[in-house]
Amino acid sequence: MAAAVELFARNGFEGTSVDDIAAAAGVSKQTVYSHFGCKENLFGLAVSAKCKTSGIDPEAIDLDAPPEVTLPELARRFLHLVTSPEAIRVHNVCTGSAETHPELGRLFFKHGPLETVDVVAGYLEAQARAGRLRIDEPRSAAWQLLGMLKAESHMRLQFNLEPVPAREVDRYLRDCVAMFLRAYAP
Amino acid sequence: MAAAVELFARNGFEGTSVDDIAAAAGVSKQTVYSHFGCKENLFGLAVSAKCKTSGIDPEAIDLDAPPEVTLPELARRFLHLVTSPEAIRVHNVCTGSAETHPELGRLFFKHGPLETVDVVAGYLEAQARAGRLRIDEPRSAAWQLLGMLKAESHMRLQFNLEPVPAREVDRYLRDCVAMFLRAYAP
DNA sequence: GTCTATATAGCGATAGAC
DNA sequence: GTCTATCGCTATATAGAC
Numbered sequence: 001m002a003a004a005v006e007l008f009a010r011n012g013f014e015g016t017s018v019d020d021i022a023a024a025a026g027v028s029k030q031t032v033y034s035h036f037g038c039k040e041n042l043f044g045l046a047v048s049a050k051c052k053t054s055g056i057d058p059e060a061i062d063l064d065a066p067p068e069v070t071l072p073e074l075a076r077r078f079l080h081l082v083t084s085p086e087a088i089r090v091h092n093v094c095t096g097s098a099e100t101h102p103e104l105g106r107l108f109f110k111h112g113p114l115e116t117v118d119v120v121a122g123y124l125e126a127q128a129r130a131g132r133l134r135i136d137e138p139r140s141a142a143w144q145l146l147g148m149l150k151a152e153s154h155m156r157l158q159f160n161l162e163p164v165p166a167r168e169v170d171r172y173l174r175d176c177v178a179m180f181l182r183a184y185a186p
Numbered sequence: 187m188a189a190a191v192e193l194f195a196r197n198g199f200e201g202t203s204v205d206d207i208a209a210a211a212g213v214s215k216q217t218v219y220s221h222f223g224c225k226e227n228l229f230g231l232a233v234s235a236k237c238k239t240s241g242i243d244p245e246a247i248d249l250d251a252p253p254e255v256t257l258p259e260l261a262r263r264f265l266h267l268v269t270s271p272e273a274i275r276v277h278n279v280c281t282g283s284a285e286t287h288p289e290l291g292r293l294f295f296k297h298g299p300l301e302t303v304d305v306v307a308g309y310l311e312a313q314a315r316a317g318r319l320r321i322d323e324p325r326s327a328a329w330q331l332l333g334m335l336k337a338e339s340h341m342r343l344q345f346n347l348e349p350v351p352a353r354e355v356d357r358y359l360r361d362c363v364a365m366f367l368r369a370y371a372p
Numbered sequence: 373g374t375c376t377a378t379a380t381a382g383c384g385a386t387a388g389a390c
Numbered sequence: 391g392t393c394t395a396t397c398g399c400t401a402t403a404t405a406g407a408c
Contacts, residue, residue: 012282014200017401028375033403089285096198096282098346099275105345113341140361147337148330155299159291160284175326183369203383214393219385221391 001025004046009089013043013097040101047104050090051111063123066132067181070123075149075173078116082150087112088157117142133184141184148176190232195275199229199283226287233290236276237297244305252318253367256309261335261359264302268336273298274343303328319370327370334362 003024007016018039022029036042061074081087094108117139124145125138135141153164153172164172189210193202204225208215222228247260267273280294303325310331311324321327339350339358350358 010285012198012200014198015286018403019401029402030376030404031374034373039402092281092284095278095344098278098344099196100201102346105347109341109345109347117338137361140358141365143337143358144334144362144365147335148333151329151333152303155295158281158284159295160288161291161295172326172329175323176330179327179330179369183365204385205383215384216386216394217392225384 001046001049004042005050008043008046009050009086009093012093013039013101018042043101044103044107047090047094048107050086051108061119061123063126067124067127071145071177071180072174074120074123075145075177078120078146079149079153079169079173081116083153083157083163085157088154092158113146117146120146131186133181134186135184141180145176145180148180149173187232187235190228191236194229194232195236195272195279198279199225199287204228229287230289230293233276233280234293234297236272237294247305247309249309249312253310253313257331257363257366258360260306260309261331261363264306264332265335265339265355265359267302269339269343269349271343274340278344299332303332306332317372319367320372321370327366331362331366334366335359 004016004021007020007024010016011020018029018032021042022032025032032042036045060077062070082091090108091112094104098105121138121142124133124135124141127133128135128138151172153169156163190202190207193206193210196202197206204215204218207228208218211218218228222231243263246263248256268277276294277298280290284291307324307328310319310321310327313319314321314324337358339355342349
């Protein structure tokens with residue numbers, strides 16, 4: 001199973017053969033078929049396994065602290081998460097197979113982006129109620145924040161290009177948080 | 187060539203056979219090989235052809251009008267562009283094959299997102315010089331704006347999920363532009 | 373349960389006639 | 391230039407021995 005996850009994530013569905021998986025796992029092909037039935041089934045299970053470890057951890061951020069404290073840390077963690085090689089690979093595999101395996105999109109979207117947006121929107125709403133931000137639509141604001149945080153860093157890695165230098169990323173994240181706080185200042 | 191573009195966009199590189207392309211084009215496989223040499227070459231040409239029609243048209247937006255006028259229209263056009271089925275498919279194919287065909291990422295990124303950011307950054311810089319916006323880093327601001335505009339609408343289509351309803355999209359775009367203008371008001 | 377061996381089909385690419 | 395026919399290889403999936 002670990003071999004399947006690794007290979008599917010790296011080479012996609014069509015680009016990975018059951019022979020490859022069996023060889024990487026050190027077993028025979030028949031063993032793979034005995035356990036998982038067919039290749040499609042194995043693919044679904046592999047992606048599903050990966051997706052469940054691809055959300056942001058709500059307990060890792062301080063949901064009571066004011067946004068000036070929480071948002072920079074949240075931004076850093078979020079970008080670190082979505083630009084990790086594993087997250088990028090699973091993302092690319094799910095989108096690359098979106099037409100032929102629609103269930104993968106649903107799976108990834110639900111266990112990844114949607115959960116993250118929920119966490120952030122919940123935090124923003126709480127802060128709005130506490131009077132520390134002026135936000136009418138916390139979900140929209142969350143999408144705005146996360147969308148602009150990802151932007152170039154995420155896209156460059158998605159296309160397998162040179163990453164944005166760390167120093168530029170740090171500055172960009174600070175700019176984003178500052179810009180977000182200006183726009184939603186009470 | 188049209189058949190190749192269509193099939194590669196729908197099924198990716200590994201998922202498309204030269205037999206499929208030849209059949210769709212109504213010619214024999216040998217004819218395809220006579221014209222394009224090998225499958226990889228044909229793939230590169232197909233993606234390249236698509237990318238050149240995937241930028242935002244700088245002449246379609248009024249670069250002299252103030253941001254309150256220009257940005258809503260620019261936002262609308264941008265989202266329409268990046269959420270078109272063709273753009274989504276090419277995007278997904280390039281990312282899905284990013285590990286095995288790195289040149290595709292460079293190709294798409296250069297002729298797509300990078301050009302758009304340049305256009306928007308240029309506009310923002312001009313407006314900043316005219317004193318109608320207060321922006322220190324026009325490129326960062328452009329990435330912020332485009333990143334948050336895409337967000338959920340683009341991601342849902344990327345994963346082949348139900349699109350965000352048009353009315354919600356309109357409201358979201360308005361919110362984004364308003365939020366951007368608040369943050370960068372002089 | 374896991375292995376080796378194999379069936380069957382499709383792949384990219386080529387040869388040679390017209 | 392385009393066709394049919396085919397090569398050599400690899401793919402998914404299965405059969406049967408241990």
